[in-house]
Amino acid sequence: MSHTLSLKLRIWRQHAPESTGAFRDYQLVDVSGDLSLLEALDQLNDQLIAKGERPVHFEHDCREGICGSCGFLVNGQAHGPRQASTVCQLYLRQFRSNSTLCLEPWRANAFPLIQDLVVDRSAFDRLIMAGGYCSINTGQASDGNALLVGREQASSAFETATCIGCGACVASCRNASASLFVAAKLAHLGQLPQGQPERAHRARAMQEQMEAEGFGSCSSNLECEAVCPKQISADWISWMNRERR
Secondary structure, X not given: OOOEEEEEEEEEEOOOOOXXXXXXXXXXXXXXXXXXXXXXXXXXXXXXXXXXOOOOOOOOOOOOOXXXXXXXXXXXXXXXXXXXXXXXXXXXXXXXXXXXXXXXOOOOOOOOEEEOOEEOOXXXXXXXXXXXXXXOOOOOOOOOOOOOOOHHHHHHHHHHHOOOOOOHHHHHOOXXXXXXXXXXXXXXXXXXXXXXXXXXXXXXXXXXHHHHOOOEOOOOOOHHHHHOOOOOOOHHHHHHHHHOO
């Protein structure tokens, strides 16, 4: 049987980018420990709407740890204290009753705030547009087994392809670097035969766009790796740096 608990939610509220933001405290009483944190915010919003108050804005979509849209800081940690998970996979039973959860948006110049816990992550989209794709004209689709890819090669490429673009790496880096995100995208395509023709151009274009967007340089403190919900290794950043040479 599920246990219940009470929590104080200290949430960053900011109506618009140009307005002044501040933390506001809310109380949830006797809520099920089986609720995810996003479901708890849904419940809080129901209460706020019933009172005629503005609900808390936060991003979400799949709620299965796949889409990468739900990220924010929980007590100063990207996606909260649970390793290898997103906010939507964070359940209230992981917290003690009567504890305080401080929720705030990603803090990075390249991720300007939109409202409350929502930030604009379109800088990631522009990084992908700069080179995170294969533009080779292959004609008609060939047989799936015509282009051989070794098992270890495919497994390594898939490891980096699991990146969901949530932005936790940026929010956790003291320099707000997107190095892990860019490295993952480069390593995904750069390890496969299909990505070889544009490999050098892709590495230059994406790293130049990263600088143009205002992301900082790698801080080398490996916080990006620690908070990545897909546990992508920071070793790929070194691989990325060699790609540009």
